[in-house]
Amino acid sequence: MATIREEIISATINRVYALTDFNIHNSLEKQHEYRMQTVLADGSLTKDEKSMVVKKEFVKIVIMNV
Structure with a gap:
């Protein structure tokens, strides 16, 4: 597994x-x-890192809307 x-x-x-x-x-x-x-177009991130950024962004949005 890739290192995050x-x-x-x-x-x-x-x-x-x-x-x-x-x-x-x-x-x-x-x-x-x-x-x-912007995140998905970033060539410096691996697929796993992009997934982690997307998950963290989603959690921020959910928390902001609670």
Whole structure:
């Protein structure tokens, strides 16, 4: 199994949030879609790392909407 690099995952999540333009992505759906597209297009992450970022992003959205 591939090694999950937690520091890379955290840096990716921070980068994706920093790149989000709230004037363009003005709803939660648009923000989530943009972030997922950005993560999935990132060539520096393995498939397992991309999956981990997507799961963490999903958990954040669920927690925010509770």
